[in-house]
Amino acid sequence: MPTNQQIVLDNRPQGEAVASNFKLVSGPTPALLQGQVLVRHHYLSLDPYMRGRMNDGKSYAAPQPLGEPMIGGTVGEVVESKHPKFAVGDKVVGMGGWQEYSVVNGDDLGALRKVDTTHIPLSAYLGAVGMPGVTAWYGLVKIIEPKAGETMVVSAATGAVGSAFGALAKARGCRVVGIAGGPDKCKYAVDELGFDECIDYKQHPHVGSLAKALKVACPNGIDGYFENVGGMILDAVLLRMNAFGRIAVCGMIAGYNGEPLPLTNPALILVSRLKVQGFIVSEHMEVWPEALKELGTLVATGKLRPRESVAPGIAAAPEAFLGLLKGKNFGKQLVKLI
Amino acid sequence: MPTNQQIVLDNRPQGEAVASNFKLVSGPTPALLQGQVLVRHHYLSLDPYMRGRMNDGKSYAAPQPLGEPMIGGTVGEVVESKHPKFAVGDKVVGMGGWQEYSVVNGDDLGALRKVDTTHIPLSAYLGAVGMPGVTAWYGLVKIIEPKAGETMVVSAATGAVGSAFGALAKARGCRVVGIAGGPDKCKYAVDELGFDECIDYKQHPHVGSLAKALKVACPNGIDGYFENVGGMILDAVLLRMNAFGRIAVCGMIAGYNGEPLPLTNPALILVSRLKVQGFIVSEHMEVWPEALKELGTLVATGKLRPRESVAPGIAAAPEAFLGLLKGKNFGKQLVKLI
Numbered sequence: 001m002p003t004n005q006q007i008v009l010d011n012r013p014q015g016e017a018v019a020s021n022f023k024l025v026s027g028p029t030p031a032l033l034q035g036q037v038l039v040r041h042h043y044l045s046l047d048p049y050m051r052g053r054m055n056d057g058k059s060y061a062a063p064q065p066l067g068e069p070m071i072g073g074t075v076g077e078v079v080e081s082k083h084p085k086f087a088v089g090d091k092v093v094g095m096g097g098w099q100e101y102s103v104v105n106g107d108d109l110g111a112l113r114k115v116d117t118t119h120i121p122l123s124a125y126l127g128a129v130g131m132p133g134v135t136a137w138y139g140l141v142k143i144i145e146p147k148a149g150e151t152m153v154v155s156a157a158t159g160a161v162g163s164a165f166g167a168l169a170k171a172r173g174c175r176v177v178g179i180a181g182g183p184d185k186c187k188y189a190v191d192e193l194g195f196d197e198c199i200d201y202k203q204h205p206h207v208g209s210l211a212k213a214l215k216v217a218c219p220n221g222i223d224g225y226f227e228n229v230g231g232m233i234l235d236a237v238l239l240r241m242n243a244f245g246r247i248a249v250c251g252m253i254a255g256y257n258g259e260p261l262p263l264t265n266p267a268l269i270l271v272s273r274l275k276v277q278g279f280i281v282s283e284h285m286e287v288w289p290e291a292l293k294e295l296g297t298l299v300a301t302g303k304l305r306p307r308e309s310v311a312p313g314i315a316a317a318p319e320a321f322l323g324l325l326k327g328k329n330f331g332k333q334l335v336k337l338i
Numbered sequence: 339m340p341t342n343q344q345i346v347l348d349n350r351p352q353g354e355a356v357a358s359n360f361k362l363v364s365g366p367t368p369a370l371l372q373g374q375v376l377v378r379h380h381y382l383s384l385d386p387y388m389r390g391r392m393n394d395g396k397s398y399a400a401p402q403p404l405g406e407p408m409i410g411g412t413v414g415e416v417v418e419s420k421h422p423k424f425a426v427g428d429k430v431v432g433m434g435g436w437q438e439y440s441v442v443n444g445d446d447l448g449a450l451r452k453v454d455t456t457h458i459p460l461s462a463y464l465g466a467v468g469m470p471g472v473t474a475w476y477g478l479v480k481i482i483e484p485k486a487g488e489t490m491v492v493s494a495a496t497g498a499v500g501s502a503f504g505a506l507a508k509a510r511g512c513r514v515v516g517i518a519g520g521p522d523k524c525k526y527a528v529d530e531l532g533f534d535e536c537i538d539y540k541q542h543p544h545v546g547s548l549a550k551a552l553k554v555a556c557p558n559g560i561d562g563y564f565e566n567v568g569g570m571i572l573d574a575v576l577l578r579m580n581a582f583g584r585i586a587v588c589g590m591i592a593g594y595n596g597e598p599l600p601l602t603n604p605a606l607i608l609v610s611r612l613k614v615q616g617f618i619v620s621e622h623m624e625v626w627p628e629a630l631k632e633l634g635t636l637v638a639t640g641k642l643r644p645r646e647s648v649a650p651g652i653a654a655a656p657e658a659f660l661g662l663l664k665g666k667n668f669g670k671q672l673v674k675l676i
Contacts, residue, residue: 230605252605262600267568267590270616278608 001028002040002079005314006069006099013054017325021054022070022318029101037104037112038080041096044314044335045073045126046321047160048228048251049280061280069097070317073131075115075122076337083107090114093125098317100337110285119300127332128167128306129295132160135281136226137291139248140168142284143277144224148173151218153237155179156228157189157198160306160332161250164295165226166195167304171294174224177217179233181327188330192305201233207264210236226250231261238268249278307331339366340378340417343652344407344437351392355663359392360408360656367439375442375450376418379434382652382673383411383464384659385498386566386589387618399618407435408655411469413453413460414675421445428452431463436655438675448623457638465670466505466644467633470498473619474564475629477586478506480622481615482562486511489556491575493517494566495527495536498644498670499588502633503564504533505642509632512562515555517571519665526668530643539571545602548574564588569599576606587616645669 003026010023032038053064053071064071074096078086083106086092094112096102104112115125127133136154146152152169154162157178166189169176178189178198189198197217204210214222214236221242227234230252241247252261269276298304309329311320317335324333341364348361370376391402391409402409412434416424421444424430432450434440442450453463465471474492484490490507492500495516504527507514516527516536527536535555542548552560552574559580565572568590579585590599607614636642647667649658655673662671 234604249604249608252608261605262602263604264600266572266587266601266604267599269614270587270590270618273616273618273621275616276607276614278611278613280608280611283611 004029004101009064019318032082037086037106039076040079041074041076041337043123046333069099075125127160128164133164133295134291136161136164139226143248144246150223151175152224153177154226158185163193163306207235211239214240235264241272245274247276309333311335342367342439347402357656370420375424375444377414378417379412379414379675381413381461384671407437413463465498466502471502471633472629474499474503477564481586482584488561489513490562491515492564496523501531501644545573549577552578573602579610583612585614647671649673
């Protein structure tokens with residue numbers, strides 16, 4: 001039986017998450033029962049939502065239990081199977097967690113999905129053609145409901161969700177403006193991801209300055225905003241929203257550490273007759289087939305070429321994750337396990 | 339020609355609105371041109387939205403011009419007509435403004451509507467069977483979309499909008515909890531308006547205290563909230579919203595004087611996957627016939643018996659309006675002009 005290295009949650013963060021919240025443990029993979037499959041993970045996905053799970057407070061999901069491998073999406077290969085639907089060598093995507101191997105009950109609905117890597121690289125199923133891509137798709141298609149010619153804005157534009165959002169919105173004939181941190185990310189958003197413009201929020205320490213930059217980049221105002229961040233960026237965007245604008249709230253990453261993050265002027269929701277709607281994509285599994293089909297086509301045809309940040313080996317996961325929370329990653333953050 | 343007394347906006351408020359912002363003027367009513375109608379107003383409606391019009395800043399509507407009669411809804415009687423569709427004696431509802439008479443072009447779409455006072459008192463067309471009633475209807479039916487058994491909360495519960503909201507929500511099988519200021523209003527909400535419970539926000543100076551009271555009054559959480567107020571009340575309600583709750587934002591009365599009124603924890607929109615939507619009812623004229631039909635039936639059958647505060651004579655309008663902004667009115671605020 002191969003040895004399985006895991007990162008478990010050892011203790012909960014007091015304020016900011018730190019490396020000592022995690023612990024590396026290892027042990028043998030268990031023998032399979034009938035109906036089970038052993039998956040060797042090739043890539044682990046790191047995503048902001050994991051920070052929320054580390055807390056014990058009220059959230060939309062149960063907290064991550066202490067002493068167990070951190071939750072996380074994985075892609076890999078079946079290395080042993082006692083389930084008729086899965087064969088050794090099958091490429092699969094699942095929620096294997098922060099570890100090198102996972103044992104999956106093949107009958108659990110949605111636990112393991114076989115994927116085709118002919119035209120789409122395996123790692124893309126954790127990003128553009130996976131949960132982040134569907135997240136962008138749901139926010140854009142189901143909440144924002146864009147019309148051709150409208151202006152869409154997305155924060156964290158070069159991340160896995162933001163880059164997919166940009167490609168999906170361009171495909172619908174929208175003007176797409178990104179917000180990202182630093183000139184490299186902004187250049188990448190325009191040159192490689194196809195954004196019309198990208199604003200470097202680090203150049204705008206105050207809400208008034210950022211709002212002015214948005215006015216220049218969005219001469220017709222903002223019709224749809226995909227919120228990955230919250231805080232000052234949301235305040236600035238609200239000032240530029242057109243009447244009947246729609247805001248899909250997917251992340252409030254700046255607030256995960258518990259610091260207060262008020263919305264300065266909620267009356268703008270009334271003044272501009274906005275719809276502001278929060279969602280988490282795992283509650284809308286019914287859209288996944290349609291969304292994955294469109295996203296897969298965009299990737300296979302080169303219209304969506306998301307960037308990846310790859311950390312080497314499971315032991316590197318905590319540091320990479322903490323960097324992600326601080327915006328140090330550039331593109332979809334993965335951990336390569338093989 | 340009869341003399342027409344008017345209240346005009348003399349100067350814009352610096353912070354809080356005050357009586358000296360208004361001026362009483364008078365002059366003869368003009369001679370009618372072909373197609374025009376002279377209406378003698380019986381009642382003028384006073385509503386919180388008028389405070390927004392007094393400012394010069396960005397809002398959903400053009401500011402009230404200086405030196406002209408304040409905007410306002412009126413009901414009255416045709417006293418002279420040069421339009422074939424209107425006869426002397428017709429009871430009509432329109433936007434006649436803060437004055438005793440108005441001259442209306444009978445062909446202007448929606449400017450003047452004949453109403454039937456057989457079962458519905460004329461003044462009700464400014465409240466339950468008028469703009470405030472339709473406002474409640476739109477927020478409840480089109481934004482909140484309640485299901486039987488769900489819990490609905492409304493602030494300013496004994497006002498024209500709140501009382502209509504309560505009756506409409508009860509008619510849909512919901513539990514309805516009001517928020518109002520003072521024991522008299524709360525007793526009235528329960529005894530006369532049919533609310534299941536009503537919370538006196540004046541007993542709860544802090545958000546935690548109000549949130550606790552909401553927890554007791556809404557043991558199954560809150561599914562729909564109709565926002566007339568903003569500020570601390572919204573903060574408290576957000577803490578009690580159920581997953582997939584809906585908030586219709588109709589008013590942010592506490593912020594009209596320009597003081598900052600932040601939303602403390604917007605991340606709850608994501609955590610609880612809420613929809614928060616602002617609207618103004620005059621942009622949704624297509625729903626008025628359906629809404630007015632239901633509201634008229636509720637009033638005619640005694641299921642909605644909204645209270646009125648009636649100020650005597652046009653000169654009393656400014657003081658009554660300033661009282662309304664401070665919550666001094668009890669029920670729909672009207673000015674009786676005849």
